[in-house]
Amino acid sequence: MNALARHRALSRIWSSEPGWRGVISTVNHSDIGRMFLLVATLFFLIGGVLAMLIRTQLATPHSAFVAPAIYDQIFTMHGTVMMFLFAIPLFEGAAVYLLPKLLGTRDLAYPRLSAYGFWCYVFGGLMLVFAMLAGLAPDSGWFMYPPLSSSAHSPGVNADFWLIGVTFVEVSAIAAAVEICVSILKFRAPGMSLDLMPIFAWYALVTALMILMGFPPLILGSILLELERAFGFPFFESALGGSPLLWQHLFWLFGHPEVYIIFLPAAGVISTVLPVMARTRLLGYRWIVAAAVALAFLSFGLWVHHMFATGIPHMGLAFFSAASTLVAVPTGIQIFAWLGTLWKGQPRLTLPMLYIIGFFFTFVIGGLTGVMVAIVPFDWQAHDTAFVTAHLHYVLFGGFVFPMLAGLYYWLPQFTGRKRFFRIGEMAFWLIFLGFNGAFLAMHWVGLLGQRRRIAWYPEDAGWTEINLMSSISAFIMAIGVAMVVFDIALHALLAIRGSRNPWGAGTLEWAMPTPPAAYNFASIPIVGDREPLAKDPALANKIARGEYFLGAPRGDLRETLTVDAASGRPEALVIFPGNSTLPIALAAATGAAFLGALIRVYWVIPLALLFVVGLSLRWGWSQRQATHSGLQNVGRATLLPQAIETDRSPGWWGSVFLLGADTVLYGSLFFGYAFLWTVGPNWPPPQWLSLSILELALGLIGAAAAAVGLQAAARAVSRGSPPSLGVLLALTGVAITIAALAMTLTRAGQLTDYAYGATIFVMIAYALIHAAIAAIMTSSLAYRTWRGGAARPRTSNVNIVRLWTDYAAFVAATSLIATQFSSYLT
Amino acid sequence: MKEIVRIVIAMLVWLAVFSALYGLEGVGCAAGWHRIPVNGATLFQAAMTIAFFVALLILVAVLVALRAPRFRSASPFVAHISIVLAVAALIAGAWTLFPALALSHCA
Ligand code: HEM
Ligand SMILES: [Cu+2]
Numbered sequence: 007m008n009a010l011a012r013h014r015a016l017s018r019i020w021s022s023e024p025g026w027r028g029v030i031s032t033v034n035h036s037d038i039g040r041m042f043l044l045v046a047t048l049f050f051l052i053g054g055v056l057a058m059l060i061r062t063q064l065a066t067p068h069s070a071f072v073a074p075a076i077y078d079q080i081f082t083m084h085g086t087v088m089m090f091l092f093a094i095p096l097f098e099g100a101a102v103y104l105l106p107k108l109l110g111t112r113d114l115a116y117p118r119l120s121a122y123g124f125w126c127y128v129f130g131g132l133m134l135v136f137a138m139l140a141g142l143a144p145d146s147g148w149f150m151y152p153p154l155s156s157s158a159h160s161p162g163v164n165a166d167f168w169l170i171g172v173t174f175v176e177v178s179a180i181a182a183a184v185e186i187c188v189s190i191l192k193f194r195a196p197g198m199s200l201d202l203m204p205i206f207a208w209y210a211l212v213t214a215l216m217i218l219m220g221f222p223p224l225i226l227g228s229i230l231l232e233l234e235r236a237f238g239f240p241f242f243e244s245a246l247g248g249s250p251l252l253w254q255h256l257f258w259l260f261g262h263p264e265v266y267i268i269f270l271p272a273a274g275v276i277s278t279v280l281p282v283m284a285r286t287r288l289l290g291y292r293w294i295v296a297a298a299v300a301l302a303f304l305s306f307g308l309w310v311h312h313m314f315a316t317g318i319p320h321m322g323l324a325f326f327s328a329a330s331t332l333v334a335v336p337t338g339i340q341i342f343a344w345l346g347t348l349w350k351g352q353p354r355l356t357l358p359m360l361y362i363i364g365f366f367f368t369f370v371i372g373g374l375t376g377v378m379v380a381i382v383p384f385d386w387q388a389h390d391t392a393f394v395t396a397h398l399h400y401v402l403f404g405g406f407v408f409p410m411l412a413g414l415y416y417w418l419p420q421f422t423g424r425k426r427f428f429r430i431g432e433m434a435f436w437l438i439f440l441g442f443n444g445a446f447l448a449m450h451w452v453g454l455l456g457q458r459r460r461i462a463w464y465p466e467d468a469g470w471t472e473i474n475l476m477s478s479i480s481a482f483i484m485a486i487g488v489a490m491v492v493f494d495i496a497l498h499a500l501l502a503i504r505g506s507r508n509p510w511g512a513g514t515l516e517w518a519m520p521t522p523p524a525a526y527n528f529a530s531i532p533i534v535g536d537r538e539p540l541a542k543d544p545a546l547a548n549k550i551a552r553g554e555y556f557l558g559a560p561r562g563d564l565r566e567t568l569t570v571d572a573a574s575g576r577p578e579a580l581v582i583f584p585g586n587s588t589l590p591i592a593l594a595a596a597t598g599a600a601f602l603g604a605l606i607r608v609y610w611v612i613p614l615a616l617l618f619v620v621g622l623s624l625r626w627g628w629s630q631r632q633a634t635h636s637g638l639q640n641v642g643r644a645t646l647l648p649q650a651i652e653t654d655r656s657p658g659w660w661g662s663v664f665l666l667g668a669d670t671v672l673y674g675s676l677f678f679g680y681a682f683l684w685t686v687g688p689n690w691p692p693p694q695w696l697s698l699s700i701l702e703l704a705l706g707l708i709g710a711a712a713a714a715v716g717l718q719a720a721a722r723a724v725s726r727g728s729p730p731s732l733g734v735l736l737a738l739t740g741v742a743i744t745i746a747a748l749a750m751t752l753t754r755a756g757q758l759t760d761y762a763y764g765a766t767i768f769v770m771i772a773y774a775l776i777h778a779a780i781a782a783i784m785t786s787s788l789a790y791r792t793w794r795g796g797a798a799r800p801r802t803s804n805v806n807i808v809r810l811w812t813d814y815a816a817f818v819a820a821t822s823l824i825a826t827q828f829s830s831y832l833t
Numbered sequence: 834m835k836e837i838v839r840i841v842i843a844m845l846v847w848l849a850v851f852s853a854l855y856g857l858e859g860v861g862c863a864a865g866w867h868r869i870p871v872n873g874a875t876l877f878q879a880a881m882t883i884a885f886f887v888a889l890l891i892l893v894a895v896l897v898a899l900r901a902p903r904f905r906s907a908s909p910f911v912a913h914i915s916i917v918l919a920v921a922a923l924i925a926g927a928w929t930l931f932p933a934l935a936l937s938h939c940a
Contacts, residue, residue, distance in 0.1 A: 191837070200836060201910035215841075292910060296917045300925075303844035307851045307929065319939050321858055321881075324932030325851070332928055336921075573836040573908065681856070685863040 007559065009551045012529050015560040020112070020525035023586055031586040033117035034525050038124050039103025040421075045128060046096040049087050051492070052135070056084035058485055061445070065478035067466045077462035078145035079164070083138055085148030089264065090172050091131050093406055094217075097271040098123070098182040100413065101210045105186065107420075107516035108204045110195025110534055112527050112567040115188040115657050117583050118590045118626065123181035125594030130174035133598075133605070137167040144168035147460060149257050150231070152242040152250045157235045163605070166235060169228045170605045174598065176221050180668055183217035186210055188660045191572040195515070196556060198534040198575040204514050205288055208295050209274025212302045213267055218664060219306065220263035222672035227256030230679070230769070236607065239758050239765035241679070248762035249687040251316060252679055258309035259675065266305040268402060270298060272409035273340055276362055279416045280344055282512045283359040284351025287538065290343040297336035297343075304333050314385045323382050330380035337373060341366075357431045361412035364439045368404025372397060375450070390460075393453025396446045403442060411438075411491065416510065418498065423521035425505030430494040437487030444480025448473045507547065513538025518547040530558030530642065531568055534575070556642045564633065568641060569650055569657065579650040580639045581657065582631045589629075593622045624787060627658075656803035662810045673818060676773060680766050680825070692763035695830035696754060706747035706823040710816035712740025713781065717809045720788070724805050734789045737812060741782045744819045748775045751823065767826045774815070774822040781815035784808045836911045839904070843895050843919035847926055850888035854930055857884055862939035877939065885933040892923045 007015070022032035032038065059080050063071045072080065102120055106113055114120055137143045144164045146155040155165045190211045194203070231253060233239040240246035242253050281288045288294070310318065310326040344366075353359060375397040379385045388394060415431060418424075452470045453459075464470055508517040518540050519527060530553040536542040543549075553559065556577070557566050565583040570576060596618035603611030630651055633639055638646040650656050684690060716737030720730035752771045756764035788808050791800045857880065861867065866877035896919040898904045899912075906912040 191834070199908070199910075201908065292913055293917070296914045296921070299840060299914070299918060300844055300921050303841070303848050304925065306848050310855075319858065319862055321932050321936040321938070322855060324936050325855055325858075325929055328932065329851070329925075329929040332925055572834055573911070682859075685859050 007553065009529065009553070012553050012558065012560065013524065013551070016526040016529060017524055019560055019563050020565055022525070028586075030591050031588045033113075033121045033584065033587060033590065035102050035106050035114045035117065035120055036523055036525060036527075038117075038120045039099050039101075042095055042099025042102055042124055042127070044099075045124075045131070046092050046099055047492075049091040049095070049131060051488075053084055053087035053092055054485060054488060056080050056087065058481065060084060061478040061481040063462060064464075064474050066475070067468070067471055068463050072462070074462040075145070076141075078147075078460070079138070079141075079143040081460055082145050082147055082168075083134070083143045086134065086144065086168065086172065088402070089148060089268075090175050091127075091134065093268045093402070094179055094264075095127055095175075096410060097210075097213065097268070098127075098179065098186075100271065100275075100410075101186050101214075102182065104417070104516060105189055105207065105210060106193065107519070107523065107527055108207055108514055109190065109193060110198060110515045110528060110532050110539075111189075111193045112531070112565070113193075113583055114185050115193050116185050116661060118587055119181050119185050119661075121587075121590035122594050123178040123185070125591045126178035126181070126597060127175055129594055129598040130171050130178070130601075133171040133174065133602075134167060137164070137171070142167060149261060150253075151257075152231060152234070152253050155231065155235075156242060157238075166232065166605055169232045169235070170601050173225055173228045174601045176225055177597065179217050179221055180665070183214040183221075183668075184661050184664045186214035187218070187664045188657060190214075192569045192578075192657065192660060193567065193581075194570050194575055195532050195534045195539075196568060196570055196575060196577040198570070200573055200575075201292075202534060202537050202575070204537065205277040205291060205294060206274040209270050209277065209298055212298045213270045213274075216263050216267050216270070216302050216305070218668040219671050220260050220267060222260075222668050223256045223675040224260035226672050226675045226679070227253055227260075230256075232604065233765070233769070236604070237759065239768070240760075240762050241683075241765060243762070244688045246761050247683065247687060247689045247692055248765075249683060251313070252682055252687070254313050254316065255309070255682065256675060256679065258312045259306075261312065262309045263302075263305045265398075265401065266301060269405045270302070272365075272406045273298070275409045275413040275416075276344060276365065277340075278514070279358050279412050280362055281347050281351065282416075282510050283356055283362070284348050284353045285511070286347060286351030287513075288343070289346040289350055290339075291537070294340055294343050297339040301333060301336040304329060304336065308333065311380055311385070314382050315389045327380055327382050331377055334373060334377055341370070356415075357426070357435065358412040358416040360432065360435050361408050361415065364435065365404055365408035365412065367439075368400050368408060368442065372400025372404050376401060388453060390458055391453040392449045392457045392459055395459045396449035396453055399442075399446050399449075403446075411435075414491075414495070417516075418495070419505050419509050420516055420521050420523070422499055422502070423504060424498060424502040425509065426498060427502040428494055428497050430490050430497070434487045434490035434494060437490065438484050439487075441480045441482070441484025441487055445477045445484060448477035448480070452477075508540070513541030515539055518550055520551075526565075528555075529553055530555040553642075556645070558642050562634070564631070566641075568647070577641070577645065577647060579653050580633070580641055580647045581650045582633060584629065584631050587629075589622060589626055593619065593626065596622060620783060624783075627787070651803050652801060654802050654806060656807070659803060659807050659810065662807050666810060666814050669814070673773065676770060677825070680770065683762055683766065687762070690763075692761045694756060694761075695763075696751075696756070696767055696826055697830060698827050699751070699754070702747045702750045703823055703827050705743055706751075706819050709740045709743030709745075709747060710819045713737045713744065713785075713812050714740075714816045716740055717785070717805065717812050720800075721802065721805045721809055724800055724802050729792050729795065730788075730800065730805065731792055734785060734792055737785050738782070738789060741778055741785055741812065741815070744816070745775065745778045745782065747823070748778060748819060751826065763829075767829070770822045770826055774819045777811075777815040777818050781808075781812040784811050836906055836908065839899065839906050839911055839915040840918065843892070843899065843915065843922035844925075846891060846895050847922040850891060850926060851929055854881070854884050854888060854933055857881065858933075867939045875938075881933040885930050888930055889923070889926055892919075892926045895919050896923055 022028040063069045142164050190207050230241045234241050241248045242250045307329040311330045452473045457470050529551045532550050532555045567581050568577050569579045571578050596615050599615035600612050641647050716733045720733030723730040755768040758765045791798045861877045867875045869876040871879045899915045899919045
């Protein structure tokens, strides 16, 4: 088969459907990535328009532009859109589009999950856009502090839009994060050991792990606050044993890492682009990886620095102040590695390089003002002033938007296959750079003069008028620059002439393919022996196209790729991907219906929607594609590998591990909340404790143990080749008993609106109950497979996945029962 | 997967001891340990001081373990990163938890 015939065959196998159907049924990572990037850019423009409205309002004192009630919606939506609907999704889009190309594989681990995440994002984003158009947008600031956001002070539906819409969008972030982790660890080109991974993959891996650790506290917080708003569970109400500070803890447990979740991918772009622009290799690869990991973890020990002004004991403040100053070190290591790379190389002043210089200038200033506000006494002065907004924009705009623009112009030829022709970009850069600094340098200044953030009006005699006007004019100059970038890109995509394949002379694999890329990425899956394979072997692209490597011979209509051993990159298994499908969009719509039901408070919709979610999920799990015959498969180059679903640890197992990791963080946050209210919350102890019921406890523990033991037996039976009937039966019985025990405890949680204690117990037990239900559904599906037998009979990989979930459910049931049943003894 | 664990473990342990000391401070202040005298100091000071040294000891143990032949990665790359991060975690522990020695009161 020659290269052209191979290209035709693979294109037929991998292509999405033509026309609009292709949009809703595509599961291809390039399509989904492009759609993600497009929608995220639209949200950037929406957020930008809102920013211009803010600056219009603040340009003059006592502005007649909008009244405070509307202004509150505008700045809240600006912050919310930028953080949740622009920055995170833009990272997801970039990762979804780029990772398989960088890693030398044909798609991400779970193509349908990418599509599902994308549609959740779109539907959740639409909810918020609708709220804005209807004038019902959230208005309590992007961090939604209760009691301002509680129903007493925000009675309308505005805050609910935030809590429910943002949580829905976060489902998509979690989905993407699981996908990114498994793809990076398992879906790489053979030979690509951990130390040969492109640096962007390291950053994406660290970022995805951070999303899995950082988002669950906010998801929990949003659920609790929505329960308080909708049903009066008083988690955040001091008078009833709750505490508004609990929200601040949960929010910033997410919120600070979020800042680094935004910065790290941008740093990944810089680490990728900068060496190419300097015509050299990245200096200090190992140190950069270590710095990124250190930064990720340190950022989880900083959250209280957003709460310096809340009256926390001094020692606590000192812990977090010390940790906050410490993050400057790994950040500094990266910056010095970049400077060293520039020093070592021969930099050329291209457009991406210009944006990187813009990044250096702005981000370093943002970092320095960050160290300033990390010092408690300074923060007490600057807290809630425009100084803080100025600081955060230097970090976010400087540390994210500039690098992403560098990345945009760097990968543009890869995207379109065209050569940059129009020279609007350079002028746009200068407008953005000067406009940005004019706008926000001025905001530091008025902030120090005492201008508070989030104010619609300020007095004429405060001496802020000229500074604000200057800031607003600069902001509009920046906006013109952004508009010019959009115009430049549109012209480029439509009119520019075709370019060569690797215009920058880069060494990573995304340039070893024809551009714009084909749906299958690589005609054969290359063997990698260098961090910059293309630099080492310039003929690589042709060899790939000639099918000289793995999977160069297309089979039937199978979308095939390889998985590797996570550490060494040794090929491990053959993966057969699912084809185009509308299942993801349908599942996202069903998920959205459940969220919508909660939003409009038509609660019968929720169970109905969840029924659809379960049904569609089961179909999803059942419609795995596989090769025509089982056993070892020929993957080319005289290599035989098993099919991934016939191994013990299929991709689904890996995904479950990461998802359960995030779930554990959510559960841990719930425990944190329980302990927090207990020790720090005002108005504790509650008037009445939950009394100990030996029966419930014993049933719950026995049931949980039986479920775990049963599935262990089932796994052993399957690996012996016999049907696992007995084990599955034992597990089902165990799960049923656990559910009964939990349900009994749930009914005794007491009057939930009276006191935060009862409400917390209720949530903990309900969480356990939900997981027991999931275990029940999964075990039943296993039972069904066993009963059907034949081709449907469960494999080790199936049992292992069910085991993970059931063991987790058992663990949760046992711990939540112990923590609640004994509470009256713990006082 | 083991390699990933080697890479993240030290900083994860730092995060755990950091959170634990912060939690201990909350519990101690809520339980009024700072009003219970112990040998000229308070129970709270004693608890925080001991906790500080235990935390550092744990971080040292992680560093020693990652260098020990039994747990050390066979890949020089992973071994280097994991040990660098273990040293970083130890420094981070000393730097961020130092207030436990200097500021043990509940104001
Ligand atoms: C396009 C240029 C931008 C301009 C001119 C701008 C302007 C502003 C201004 C003036 C405020 C303060 C509102 C007030 O305190 O009354 C603000 C708040 C904020 N901005 Fe931006 N911004 C821009 C881009 C961004 C980006 C890219 C991000 C994040 C990735 C971002 C995130 C935020 C956040 C989180 C807030 C706080 C909102 C709140 O107080 O609830 N902004 N912005
Ligand atoms: Cu922070």
